[in-house]
Amino acid sequence: MIDLLKKATRYRRVKIFQRGVPFVIMVVGVNGVGKTTTIAKLARYHQQRFNRSVILAAGDTFRAAAIDQLQVWGGRIGVPTIAHQPGADPGAVVFDAMQAAHNRGADLLIVDTAGRLHTKYNLMQELTKIRRVMQKTVPEAPQEVLLIIDANTGQNGLRQAEEFAKSVEITDIALTKLDGTSKGGIAFAVTKALGVPISYVGTGETLDDLTEFNAETFVDGLFFEEHEGEIE
Secondary structure (H helix, E strand, C coil): CHHHHHHHHHCCCCCCCECCECEEEEEECCCCCCHHHHHHHHHHHHHHHHCCCEEEEECCCCCHHHHHHHHHHHHHHCCCEECCCCCCCHHHHHHHHHHHHHHCCCCEEEEECCCCCCCCHHHHHHHHHHHHHHHHHCCCCCCEEEEEEECCCCHHHHHHHHHHHHHCCCCEEEEECCCCHHHHHHHHHHHHHHCCCEEEEECCCCCCCEEECCHHHHHHHHHHHHHHCCCC
16 A cells, blocks of 8 residues: 555655745645645645745636635735636636736745536636646646545545646645544545646645655555554
């Protein structure tokens, strides 16, 4: 198992960050997996660890709550959020965000996207469209496509990953709500099916509860939890 996770990690793309040149992370996933919260954690992670300037883009225009939530998180961590009114064209939001990131010399742009049911073909087409909009400003964008998966979803998480991979090239995965590694068995299934690395894990509700994925630590924790109750 650990060899499988390590193998996927070895194929992780080299990420080149340049000061003042927007590195674009496109975040995808169905509703309810913790997408918006993970975006805030990721922004904080880049701020504190690498001192990068960050801009957020509220690309999920289908839900007013998603826009509001992202703006609230942005305000808490001192990060500007580019947003339009609910129901606006997501492509227009992303275009404005790309321009803002370029004009302000931002190091990182994190783009939220719609998270309705992944089985709806039109939503997958929307993700493809957003990617094309990004590439008008930065040809190689998005440099990272981060799929958010709830560690509690089981095999449904694998189906979600496979559906999203048909429309966008997933480069990284973040597992959320991983308050116990025994819930993270989906990591093996997704890594085996897509060959995509688990890059981040969310372990709690605070902004600092995001860490880089470590295969050895994950597997050690998995076996410890499985056998913990057997020890007398």
